[in-house]
Amino acid sequence: MRFVQLGLAVALAAGCVAGSSAPAGADEGVLHQVTYSVFAEQPFRAADIYYRDTEPANWSDYSHDPYVFSPKVEADVGPTQKWVLNVQLANPDEWAMVAATSGLSKTPPNFHCVLAVDGVVVAENSGPKGALCSLRHW
Numbered sequence: 273m274r275f276v277q278l279g280l281a282v283a284l285a286a287g288c289v290a291g292s293s294a295p296a297g298a299d300e301g302v303l304h305q306v307t308y309s310v311f312a313e314q315p316f317r318a319a320d321i322y323y324r325d326t327e328p329a330n331w332s333d334y335s336h337d338p339y340v341f342s343p344k345v346e347a348d349v350g351p352t353q354k355w356v357l358n359v360q361l362a363n364p365d366e367w368a369m370v371a372a373t374s375g376l377s378k379t380p381p382n383f384h385c386v387l388a389v390d391g392v393v394v395a396e397n398s399g400p401k402g403a404l405c406s407l408r409h410w
Contacts, residue, residue, distance in 0.1 A: 303360040305360060306360065306364050306368045307356065307388040308355075308359070308386075308405070309354050309356045310385050311351065312372075312384065314379065316348070316381035317348050319347055321345050322342045322369075324342055324361070327362060328341050341367075355372075364407065369387075369405070369408070372402060373401065382399075383398060383402055385403040385404065395407055
């Protein structure tokens with residue numbers, strides 16, 4: 273009788289596990305809210321801003337063509353004009369990144385970038401002609 277009860281318990285447990293399968297995409301982990309911000313001390317038209325909004329499946333995909341995963345936008349920025357973008361990333365420690373540059377401009381706009389993950393600022397940087405904010409050392 274004990275073997276029958278044990279067999280029923282095992283079958284019931286297996287049925288519960290099979291019936292509670294995780295939804296598609298659950299293996300990817302928790303998505304984090306990543307906020308990129310860029311502004312400049314001097315008004316600047318058409319700053320080149322590169323950011324990461326998509327994570328590659330692996331490093332080789334990224335290294336084969338990094339610009340697929342790092343789109344560029346041109347934005348007007350200044351002391352009162354910020355460029356802000358919110359994205360969701362599973363691994364911001366590896367992939368979150370924003371960079372701004374003035375290219376060949378003769379007037380340095382003094383860029384500032386800020387990177388926040390889940391509402392907490394985790395990286396800030398500034399530079400006369402460009403700034404890079406990332407958790408990973410590139």
